[in-house]
Amino acid sequence: MSIILSVVYALIPIAIFLCFCNFKLINGMVRPSLISCPIRLFEAKEECTMSMTTIGIDIGKSQLHVCTLDERAHVTLRKVFSRSGLIRFLVNTPPARVATEACAGAHFIGRKAESFGHNARLLPAQYVKAYVKSQKNDYADAEAIAEAATRPTMRSVPVRPPDPATASSPAQWLGR
Known part of the structure; x- marks a missing residue:
């Protein structure tokens, strides 16, 4: 039974x-x-029509925390990348404003972002500090960097071109 x-x-x-x-x-x-079926068994998810316009990157030793904002400054993505993963992410992303805190490693990321068609902005850390909303962690820092980059009067550091002396090998420095 x-x-x-x-x-x-x-x-x-x-x-x-x-x-x-x-x-x-x-x-x-x-x-x-199923096309003319009067009852929908599964609802299709609404596609996101917003696109990311600002990408904030917090640079760490081995990890890069990324936070993206849309046109209305709402967070659309929070993710952790390695350096090579970030390069792949920037290649596959439509042109946007890419912002990082100004430091030695930021110039490399700024040059890469500009080579992929992005608008790179390096922001001084003292200006970004005012935009941290909550406790200090890497995601909050990345979001603060992205939000500070959306301000029209925010001053930024120009991206330096690669130094020819650092591109050469130590043997060339010694004249061998």
Whole structure:
């Protein structure tokens, strides 16, 4: 008796599904047509129409915390990257404003971002500090960097070109 009930309970959802669908003859076989089905079994998720316009990057020793903002300065993404992962992220992202705190490693990221079509801004740390909303952590710092970059009067440091002396090898420095 319990086997019969379990089979019936297993077939009830299928029977309900078949009652609300139209059938069409496709390739010589009768198939249900879900396109004209009056009941939606699964709701499609609404696609995000907002795009990221500002990318704030907090630079650490081995990890880079990223926070992206849309046109209305709402957070759209918080993620951690390695240096190579960040480069791949910037390559696959449409042109946006990329902001970091001004430091030695920020110039490399700024040059890479500009080579991919982004607008790189290096912000002094003392100006970013005022935009940290909560306790100090890497995600809060990245969000503060992104928010500070959206301000039209925020001063930024120009991205330095690569120094030819650092690009050469130590053997060339010694004249060998």
